[in-house]
Amino acid sequence: MKSKNKIVLLIISLVLITFSCNKEVKQRSDLEIVRNNNNRKSYPVIKMDSALAITTITKQKIQELLDLSTLYTAGNRDTEIDSVIYAQMQSYFFEQDSNRLSSLLLQLDSLKVQTAKVGNISVSKEIKGNDTLDLAKFYVEYFDFRNRLIGSYEKTAHYVLKPSPVKFVKEFKFYFVDFDSKPKKDSTSVGVTK
Numbered sequence: 001m002k003s004k005n006k007i008v009l010l011i012i013s014l015v016l017i018t019f020s021c022n023k024e025v026k027q028r029s030d031l032e033i034v035r036n037n038n039n040r041k042s043y044p045v046i047k048m049d050s051a052l053a054i055t056t057i058t059k060q061k062i063q064e065l066l067d068l069s070t071l072y073t074a075g076n077r078d079t080e081i082d083s084v085i086y087a088q089m090q091s092y093f094f095e096q097d098s099n100r101l102s103s104l105l106l107q108l109d110s111l112k113v114q115t116a117k118v119g120n121i122s123v124s125k126e127i128k129g130n131d132t133l134d135l136a137k138f139y140v141e142y143f144d145f146r147n148r149l150i151g152s153y154e155k156t157a158h159y160v161l162k163p164s165p166v167k168f169v170k171e172f173k174f175y176f177v178d179f180d181s182k183p184k185k186d187s188t189s190v191g192v193t194k
Helices: 002-020 030-036 050-074 080-090 099-111
Strands: 115-128 131-143 149-163 172-179
Touching (some): 050 099, 050 149, 050 172, 080 099, 099 172
Antiparallel strands (some): 131 149
């Protein structure tokens, strides 16, 4: 009888050991994301042509802003860490205006987005009068808390590169002028004609 109990206990302990050895996928914690995202130089210093470098940096800045935004919408919005996250999000904009973020945060809130991933991106210049606008058109995929796809959306961001000269090095600071800006209509509105 004692030997049967020992065998049963041994089998149960082996089963428990086998099932307890599941290796979980390590995800970045929210604090790690907040700690590492800022609007300072965070891209690798390698040689690449300027168009590729601008595209890479733009995609990275868009992803960082979306990461901070999803983290902010997941929080209570009344804690100290939420105010730090909000200040970091505003540092990505040339003019720190709360209206620049409101439409993005409203969309993330209404869709209950947990994570976002930037997809295809194309960077272009558009000439309007005497001004040259730097635009980035990109696709973003939103996922819920179960990592299921909510949807894929096409967005446009207007950005600017401001010179930030360092001795003997040509560097720029990246800022968004407008995020998810809607293109203006080319035609006039339809009205009553005589």
